Amino acid sequence: MVTLTSEEQAMLDGAQGAAVGKAMxxxxxxxxxxxxxxxxxxxxxxxxxxSAHPWLKDYYRADGGDYRAVFSRFDLDSDEVVxxxxxxxxxxxxxxxxxxxxxxxxGMTPEAHENFLSDERETAAHGIQILKTCxxxxxxxxxxxxxxxAWMESSAVVFCNxxxxxxxxxxxxESTSAAMLAKRIPDWGFHRDDYRLGQNRVRVEVPVEDVFDxxxxxxxxxxxxxxxxxxxxxxxxxxxxxRHKHFGAAAASSGGVEMYHMVGITPEASSLERAFGGAPRxxxxxxxxxxxxxxxxxxxxxxxxxxxxxxxxxxxxxxxxQIAHAAHLIEGRKVHANxxxxxxxxxxxxxxADANGYTRILKDAGALLMTDTxxxxxxxxxxxxxxxxxxxxxxxxxxxxMMGIEGWYxxxxxxxxxxxxxxxxxxxx
Amino acid sequence: xTTETLARPDIVLTGRKVVGxxxxxxxxxxxxxxxxxxxxxAMTGTVIESRHELRGQSFAGKILVFPGAKGSSGWSAxxxxxxxxxxxxxAMLFNVMTTKAALGAVVMRIPAVTDLDRDPLDVIETGDRVxxxxxxxxxxxxxxxxxxx
Numbered sequence: 001m002v003t004l005t006s007e008e009q010a011m012l013d014g015a016q017g018a019a020v021g022k023a024m025x026x027x028x029x030x031x032x033x034x035x036x037x038x039x040x041x042x043x044x045x046x047x048x049x050x051s052a053h054p055w056l057k058d059y060y061r062a063d064g065g066d067y068r069a070v071f072s073r074f075d076l077d078s079d080e081v082v083x084x085x086x087x088x089x090x091x092x093x094x095x096x097x098x099x100x101x102x103x104x105x106x107g108m109t110p111e112a113h114e115n116f117l118s119d120e121r122e123t124a125a126h127g128i129q130i131l132k133t134c135x136x137x138x139x140x141x142x143x144x145x146x147x148x149x150a151w152m153e154s155s156a157v158v159f160c161n162x163x164x165x166x167x168x169x170x171x172x173x174e175s176t177s178a179a180m181l182a183k184r185i186p187d188w189g190f191h192r193d194d195y196r197l198g199q200n201r202v203r204v205e206v207p208v209e210d211v212f213d214x215x216x217x218x219x220x221x222x223x224x225x226x227x228x229x230x231x232x233x234x235x236x237x238x239x240x241x242x243r244h245k246h247f248g249a250a251a252a253s254s255g256g257v258e259m260y261h262m263v264g265i266t267p268e269a270s271s272l273e274r275a276f277g278g279a280p281r282x283x284x285x286x287x288x289x290x291x292x293x294x295x296x297x298x299x300x301x302x303x304x305x306x307x308x309x310x311x312x313x314x315x316x317x318x319x320x321x322q323i324a325h326a327a328h329l330i331e332g333r334k335v336h337a338n339x340x341x342x343x344x345x346x347x348x349x350x351x352x353a354d355a356n357g358y359t360r361i362l363k364d365a366g367a368l369l370m371t372d373t374x375x376x377x378x379x380x381x382x383x384x385x386x387x388x389x390x391x392x393x394x395x396x397x398x399x400x401x402m403m404g405i406e407g408w409y410x411x412x413x414x415x416x417x418x419x420x421x422x423x424x425x426x427x428x429x
Numbered sequence: 430x431t432t433e434t435l436a437r438p439d440i441v442l443t444g445r446k447v448v449g450x451x452x453x454x455x456x457x458x459x460x461x462x463x464x465x466x467x468x469x470x471a472m473t474g475t476v477i478e479s480r481h482e483l484r485g486q487s488f489a490g491k492i493l494v495f496p497g498a499k500g501s502s503g504w505s506a507x508x509x510x511x512x513x514x515x516x517x518x519x520a521m522l523f524n525v526m527t528t529k530a531a532l533g534a535v536v537m538r539i540p541a542v543t544d545l546d547r548d549p550l551d552v553i554e555t556g557d558r559v560x561x562x563x564x565x566x567x568x569x570x571x572x573x574x575x576x577x578x
Contacts, residue, residue: 026535033447033531033541048506059513074509077536152502169528172505174536189528226462227499227527256462256499376467398467401479 023178036186047176075177133346155249204234218247222255250393314344315392335366438569444545464500465507474516497525504529
């Protein structure tokens, strides 16, 4: 049974309004399901509140089919429709369904765009920050070590826990929307010290240095440890934001890793002993040259034609460092007539790319810098796409399967080359 | 033989309530974990993940028995949509507790039990008749064909 503080009981009883009461009701049901004994307070919530496909609005048409109806009935799973006030917690909206300007290029209809605009007006009116990204930690929401968060988006969750030392479970839409109102989340899982200790060991025996290799190691780790917490040690170098971003997204896709420890690199793994605490050390998995090759082949298993007609960069959303790199690689070249290049980032990062002239460089080369979404989230690829090239292990895990296309995984350089030649020439160095 | 003895379950498991309520139906069992977003079509209740052993099969109206939830944080929302579309399972039994499975069971509003005293994947087979009493954490199983209609 979950124990409520007097303030939480009052919230449940409606002292802070009907919406907060409904939010607490859902959070209590959720805490009971988890077996949590109490709540933690959170003032850092990232989700996808209130946004809805027209199907969902139509489903609630008897209740008005508006934001209020969707937020009450779907986000709070409430049996009655309540007025939804401004959010109480510091809240942000993660990735959305289309680029605010290039939506037609993405194949969206004017009606879908109208729906997008209407949802966004409501999001803003409810005090939810429109970050519209899977990388809130490079768009204005950087947690600190030990901060209790309630985040969705597996790649952001694993980054928050592992790289920052923030504390969040992989929350869902309903729990984050409720937490935005109630500022509470069940004290379970990654909020608790003992849950954050390593469970299995990964010994790396080949040098892992560039972003491409960090991504492959991430994909290996997830495949090996599934949803447990790995403790990784070995010749891993040049740790940086973009390397961790790619590693975590890959590990979360191939397995379901929500936290990892890299000995001497991540904040809760100053040593092997510290990373495991008193916990049993589980199995040991070895990443060597043969495994590296196996992972490369696995990531390229859905590619057979070398005629690349689409290159997508920006999964997870590109940082300004990555956009600068892509712009540098393509400056003075042109995207091939038989191919297309779309690069995805957040609006905050795009503002910097605009100021630096990177957006213009990409445009002059025939590429597009897009925000808010990605090809997998919006299921949007250039018309007629059959073969995609990607520099993200996560995206190659999802996109070909979702769209029924072929996919190649390689370095950013190989992907830019593919965009400019419409040919895949990637190989494992 | 009386009806009562015929109706006695072949196996009874006990576990921990995740979501209360009582439901009875035919089991659909998988040893593969299940992804929500990208792994399930909510409008049909069908598993769509490539290489999944239930690929192409629908869990709508079944007692879904599986190891646990995996994948995107969109798990609960996808299963929530399945409930609205009338394609949710009738009840859920699973082994590994995660935020995805817990929240998914809550918003589907279906009886769910975990931490069972025997691995449900070992004792329940697809097609078995299963009654889940979420409130008491009791799962009754009639092996396929053993229960009178």
